[in-house]
Amino acid sequence: MKPAPFEYLAPASVAEAVAALDQGGDEAKVLAGGQSLVPLLNLRLARPTHLIDINRVREMDYIRDADGGLAIGALTRQRTVERSDAVRARCPLLQEAVRFIGHPQIRNRGTVGGSLAYADPAAELPAVMVALDAELRIAGPKGERTVAAQDFFVSFLTTALEPGELLVEARLPAWPANTGWCFLELSRRRGDFALVGVAVTLTLDESRAEFKGGRIVFTGVEGRPARGRSAEQMLVGSRPSDALIEQIGLEAAAGLDPASDVHASGKYRRAVAGELVRRALRVALERARRGDAITT
Amino acid sequence: MAGERRIVVRVNGVSYDGVVEPRKLLVDFIRENLGLTGTHVGCEHGVCGSCTILLDGEAVRSCLMFAVQADGAELLTVEGLAEGRQLHPIQEAFVEEHGLQCGFCTPGILMSAYELLQHDPNPSDETIKDVLGGHLCRCTGYQDIVESIRLAAMKMGTLAAHSAKAYVT
Numbered sequence: 269m270k271p272a273p274f275e276y277l278a279p280a281s282v283a284e285a286v287a288a289l290d291q292g293g294d295e296a297k298v299l300a301g302g303q304s305l306v307p308l309l310n311l312r313l314a315r316p317t318h319l320i321d322i323n324r325v326r327e328m329d330y331i332r333d334a335d336g337g338l339a340i341g342a343l344t345r346q347r348t349v350e351r352s353d354a355v356r357a358r359c360p361l362l363q364e365a366v367r368f369i370g371h372p373q374i375r376n377r378g379t380v381g382g383s384l385a386y387a388d389p390a391a392e393l394p395a396v397m398v399a400l401d402a403e404l405r406i407a408g409p410k411g412e413r414t415v416a417a418q419d420f421f422v423s424f425l426t427t428a429l430e431p432g433e434l435l436v437e438a439r440l441p442a443w444p445a446n447t448g449w450c451f452l453e454l455s456r457r458r459g460d461f462a463l464v465g466v467a468v469t470l471t472l473d474e475s476r477a478e479f480k481g482g483r484i485v486f487t488g489v490e491g492r493p494a495r496g497r498s499a500e501q502m503l504v505g506s507r508p509s510d511a512l513i514e515q516i517g518l519e520a521a522a523g524l525d526p527a528s529d530v531h532a533s534g535k536y537r538r539a540v541a542g543e544l545v546r547r548a549l550r551v552a553l554e555r556a557r558r559g560d561a562i563t564t
Numbered sequence: 565m566a567g568e569r570r571i572v573v574r575v576n577g578v579s580y581d582g583v584v585e586p587r588k589l590l591v592d593f594i595r596e597n598l599g600l601t602g603t604h605v606g607c608e609h610g611v612c613g614s615c616t617i618l619l620d621g622e623a624v625r626s627c628l629m630f631a632v633q634a635d636g637a638e639l640l641t642v643e644g645l646a647e648g649r650q651l652h653p654i655q656e657a658f659v660e661e662h663g664l665q666c667g668f669c670t671p672g673i674l675m676s677a678y679e680l681l682q683h684d685p686n687p688s689d690e691t692i693k694d695v696l697g698g699h700l701c702r703c704t705g706y707q708d709i710v711e712s713i714r715l716a717a718m719k720m721g722t723l724a725a726h727s728a729k730a731y732v733t
Contacts, residue, residue: 274586278632306610307610323633373698376623377625377629457697
């Protein structure tokens with residue numbers, strides 16, 4: 269099948285894009301990488317009246333230093349993030365996660381902002397942004413606003429973006445000292461949608477003998493990224509041990525109630541979630557102990 | 565027709581003018597408007613890879629782009645690999661290692677392999693398989709494709725080493 273007809277606008281700046289979205293009205297859609305949207309158009313599952321192609325808004329394609337952390341423009345290609353030395357050094361969790369997105373051809377076009385704004389329940393980047401306590405900058409007819417990642421993802425394919433608004437940037441805080449990371453997901457084939465995925469960060473105290481805290485955020489278990497808060501609590505002031513990691517895995521999984529679908533049962537997803545947490549914690553701990561010698 | 569746009573696209577070094585509706589997919593423009601039918605339409609939703617071309621040097625699924633988005637861009641399709649009757653080393657490798665049977669998936673894979681070998685002249689099998697993950701083949705079982713790409717890397721490495729006449733594509 270071929271897409272239904274639409275009006276096509278190709279703004280060259282954020283201001284023009286916001287104006288174009290306004291012009292397009294309720295049934296306008298933003299076209300960034302197109303790796304999720306165009307299949308919908310081709311199958312006529314979506315029939316927007318207007319397509320606002322933002323691929324010429326070059327001012328949204330950047331990776332910049334921001335108070336020791338990173339500011340990543342929404343149009344930044346996933347492939348750029350995958351290859352970026354700055355991301356590798358300052359936000360290794362993001363670089364590890366981006367490699368799980370689809371296939372190289374998808375990452376050549378797919379954008380950071382697109383993945384976040386689309387908010388697929390099994391996507392990698394939303395979980396990573398929540399794990400990093402990222403802030404998301406949004407431009408709209410009434411100006412700009414910032415939303416914490418935790419609040420940005422509302423539900424299945426639903427974000428805090430209001431009609432007429434455009435995600436313009438993800439701002440990641442400086443990477444804390446003594447912090448390890450790991451992103452893992454399980455899919456039937458490499459590049460398939462995740463059945464379950466987890467983004468983990470783990471911070472040791474200065475002596476590196478105790479956990480100071482961490483983040484455990486799942487994807488694929490709910491309509492939006494799911495934080496394992498009770499499991500995270502077990503990472504505060506405790507001493508690393510195999511037994512503790514085992515317990516944290518169990519606690520993280522116990523808090524989940526994933527739906528069953530054609531790909532996996534809820535029970536299976538829960539079991540996999542627990543195992544992924546255990547594996548991710550072990551890797552993250554090793555990386556935290558190694559300190560700033562970040563290798564992949 | 566309402567909303568039609570004029571576009572200019574360079575494909576395999578040749579400049580083409582076109583007039584298209586915005587909803588015209590890039591793969592259809594390449595095949596129908598330009599008559600370059602080496603690029604194939606398989607799934608139309610971004611999983612099979614048979615529509616893969618290079619756009620400004622990057623492998624992309626041309627069924628997930630509109631022709632209007634390629635205005636001003638430089639494309640490389642499978643027709644641009646060989647020089648007259650002289651096959652590209654990647655194509656030679658596929659012949660030698662039996663990397664195709666029906667050939668439907670092949671052009672897309674050749675383009676992805678081309679991009680891979682530009683960036684990574686000596687890819688591991690793991691890397692090759694990662695790239696092939698974006699392509700579906702019903703005939704070969706993939707193993708001969710992996711070996712074809714491995715051989716292609718060797719051929720191109722040899723050419724680069726004897727770079728008295730570097731292979732220019």
